[in-house]
Structures are given as structure tokens and as C-alpha cells.
Amino acid sequence: MEFKAGTSDLPDAGIAGGSAHTATAGTAIHNAGAAVIAKLAELATSDERSPLFGAGNAGVVAREGRLHRRDDESRHEGYGDILARAGLAEIEARGNGAADPAAQSSYAMHAHGAVFAEVKVDPDLGQIRVTRMVGAFAAGRVINPRLVQSQILGGMIWGVSFTLHEQAIVDHRSGRIMNANLGEYHVPVNADVPRMEAIMVDEHDPHVNVLGIKGVGEIGVTGSAGAVANAVWHATGIRVRRFPIRIDDLVMPVAG
Numbered sequence: 001m002e003f004k005a006g007t008s009d010l011p012d013a014g015i016a017g018g019s020a021h022t023a024t025a026g027t028a029i030h031n032a033g034a035a036v037i038a039k040l041a042e043l044a045t046s047d048e049r050s051p052l053f054g055a056g057n058a059g060v061v062a063r064e065g066r067l068h069r070r071d072d073e074s075r076h077e078g079y080g081d082i083l084a085r086a087g088l089a090e091i092e093a094r095g096n097g098a099a100d101p102a103a104q105s106s107y108a109m110h111a112h113g114a115v116f117a118e119v120k121v122d123p124d125l126g127q128i129r130v131t132r133m134v135g136a137f138a139a140g141r142v143i144n145p146r147l148v149q150s151q152i153l154g155g156m157i158w159g160v161s162f163t164l165h166e167q168a169i170v171d172h173r174s175g176r177i178m179n180a181n182l183g184e185y186h187v188p189v190n191a192d193v194p195r196m197e198a199i200m201v202d203e204h205d206p207h208v209n210v211l212g213i214k215g216v217g218e219i220g221v222t223g224s225a226g227a228v229a230n231a232v233w234h235a236t237g238i239r240v241r242r243f244p245i246r247i248d249d250l251v252m253p254v255a256g
Helices: 021-045 079-085 101-106 145-164 219-236 247-251
Strands: 060-063 066-069 076-078 112-121 128-138 195-201
Touching: 021 060, 021 066, 021 079, 066 079, 076 079, 112 219, 128 145, 128 219, 145 195, 145 219
Parallel strands: 128 195
Antiparallel strands: 060 066, 066 076, 112 128
16 A cells, blocks of 8 residues: 655645544545455456356445455455456555545534533632543544543643643744743643543544544643633633733733
8 A cells, every 4th residue: 555645746635734634544545445445346246257246336345355245245255366367466546535525515524522620719819720620522433542532631731721821921022932941931730730531422423534533633722721711700700811811810800
């Protein structure tokens, strides 16, 4: 098998972001395999010497290196036998991972989820601690559950960091980042990360692609920041509309 990607002489395919490469590459490989099976089926079903003769392309199914008749599972033939009888050493077909424009215009194609956060706020000092986060996410067919859950949890941590810690300070005279190091650019440590749970919701999506795979991407981040900010509002009654949320936002809330 030869896989090609990332060259301008290829037709349009899926995006190279949002952790969607599994969907793009997987769809191309699946389509190439289906095209090869279709060619093998055509060779076998049109050959009177084959037990699959007369079944037609739609009348066979591929399984474990063999083609089986749909109407009679006892009639089957190996790929090697089909090629040998046709005098071929190999057979070639191609597939691509391009999205279906019609499906994209009619259906939502991305992973989605919801995040819930619990915070504790010191009423005198305005210090915020996130104590618990739970997220539930649907991302189509999940190929590597452990990897996906790890990425989701990392995204939720990033959401906490975005809401309470991270801030790039720019010198408006020079355009330089003034805190471009980990000594001054704040990110959470283990003590800042709450108890977290990422729940993967089973989802079968027949429209996104033939394999039903979606990119996970930053879905763990997007809801987490809003969940923490809403929890702070619920705890204090103060709606903060800028990040990171600072102590002075709660002690001396800004207008708006």
C-alpha cells in the first residue's frame, strides 16, 4: 500500500487540523480497499470457473482474505486464487479521503460535548480553585479510546489554564511578548488540576464519512473555559467577561 498526502498536486481532502488525520487517511485507505475488492469481485463473478460466478459485484462480501457469496456463504474464493486464474500477480485501485460536499451542507460534521465545572471561591481573598470537572463528548467512531480520552483530559486542563492562569503580556510599543518563558507565563501545576472525568458517548454518524470517524481536536478545551467562568458567576454573582479571571475581577468587579 502507498499513501500520499500533503502535496499540492493532489485533489482536495480533509483538513490537516482538528485531529482529523485518522478520518482523512482512514477514509482514503477504506475507499482504496473497497475499489480493489470491487475489481476482484468483477474478475470472479464474470469467470465461469469461479464458485462466485454470476453473483455480481453487489452479491459478494469480503472477509478474511476471501470473497463470499451473500446468498450462499459456502461458496467462496481466496484473493490469490482469483488473481492466479486471471494471470495477475497483483491488482491496483485508488481511493481518496475527500469529504462529501452535499453531506457537509446538510449535517454538522464535528465532535461535540458538554463540560461541567465546580469551583470554590474565597469570599474574602477572591482566590478561585476548580475542585471538579466532568465532560461528556461524542466524537463518532473512536479508533483509539485511550488516546482520545487522554487528549480530552488534556484539553480540559488547558481550559482551566486558559480561564485562571494564562495571559500573554505584550509590549504595545515593540510588539514583543514580555512573559515569553515559563517563569513568568503561568500554567497550572498538579495542585491546580482538579478531579476530572471525561465520558465518551457512543455515536454512530453515517454522514461524516464512510467510517464514521470525527476529529477530536480541541473539543476538550472549548467548553471548559466557559464552564469554569459560569461556575465562578454562580458562586459569586459576578460575571467576568475576560480571561484570565483575576482576584481583582472578583474583589473589585469591572463594569459590564
